[in-house]
Amino acid sequence: xxxxxxxxxxxxxxxxxxxxxxxxxxxxxxxxxxxxxxxxxxxxxxxxxxxxxxxxxxxxxxxxxxxxxxxxxxxxxxxxxxxxxxxxxxxxxxxxxxxxxxxxxxxxxxx
Amino acid sequence: xxxxxxxxxxxxxxxxxxxxxxxxxxxxxxxxxxxxxxxxxxxxxxxxxxxxxxxxxxxxxxxxxxxxxxxxxxxxxxxxxxxxxxxxxxxxxxxxxxxxxxxxxxxxxxxxxx
Numbered sequence: 001x002x003x004x005x006x007x008x009x010x011x012x013x014x015x016x017x018x019x020x021x022x023x024x025x026x027x028x029x030x031x032x033x034x035x036x037x038x039x040x041x042x043x044x045x046x047x048x049x050x051x052x053x054x055x056x057x058x059x060x061x062x063x064x065x066x067x068x069x070x071x072x073x074x075x076x077x078x079x080x081x082x083x084x085x086x087x088x089x090x091x092x093x094x095x096x097x098x099x100x101x102x103x104x105x106x107x108x109x110x111x
Numbered sequence: 112x113x114x115x116x117x118x119x120x121x122x123x124x125x126x127x128x129x130x131x132x133x134x135x136x137x138x139x140x141x142x143x144x145x146x147x148x149x150x151x152x153x154x155x156x157x158x159x160x161x162x163x164x165x166x167x168x169x170x171x172x173x174x175x176x177x178x179x180x181x182x183x184x185x186x187x188x189x190x191x192x193x194x195x196x197x198x199x200x201x202x203x204x205x206x207x208x209x210x211x212x213x214x215x216x217x218x219x220x221x222x223x224x225x
Binding site for chain 1 (some may be wrong): 145151152153154155156169180199201208213214215216217219221
């Protein structure tokens with residue numbers, strides 16, 4: 001069985017603050033992939049990043065950064081200097097034999 | 112670039128009616144999926160297909176049917192619509208089944224059953 005838990009339901013910040021979204025996963029597989037997707041108010045799902053279970057190198061892409069720690073089964077996502085356009089629901093997902101999504105974290109960035 | 116296209120975007124159904132959500136992709140992906148997203152929840156897999164002529168159930172298949180006559184198209188059929196099927200439906204496709212390959216999603220179809 002596999003499971004993805006996003007404990008934070010909603011996060012509200014003021015513009016330019018940093019936001020960290022937590023994701024904890026469970027799987028018995030040794031090979032798997034982790035994803036983050038963004039769902040803006042318009043509703044579409046936007047792919048942000050993919051990580052495989054053998055690659056624990058953290059990554060920074062512009063204002064986004066990801067922290068993958070296999071020892072704690074966590075794949076956290078940080079938005080630095082948040083902007084209003086970052087307001088969205090963010091989903092963490094785990095892929096091995098199927099793709100499982102967390103329940104999502106709603107991020108609201110206020111001007 | 113069209114990617115994954117699903118129609119309609121919005122639909123209101125009466126209880127007991129039937130309808131088909133259309134999905135087509137132009138990336139020559141073998142794998143296609145239908146998910147539903149309920150308010151405040153993540154996505155649940157309804158059905159998936161690993162190629163033309165092959166379909167399989169996901170986590171929540173009851174009340175739905177699918178077919179895959181071509182690589183491009185993967186329609187989702189709702190028979191005898193029920194209020195519990197009020198949801199947002201996403202069609203998706205990928206080069207391989209899940210592991211590793213990015214899954215491309217359509218823009219979603221908002222379905223309300225009244």
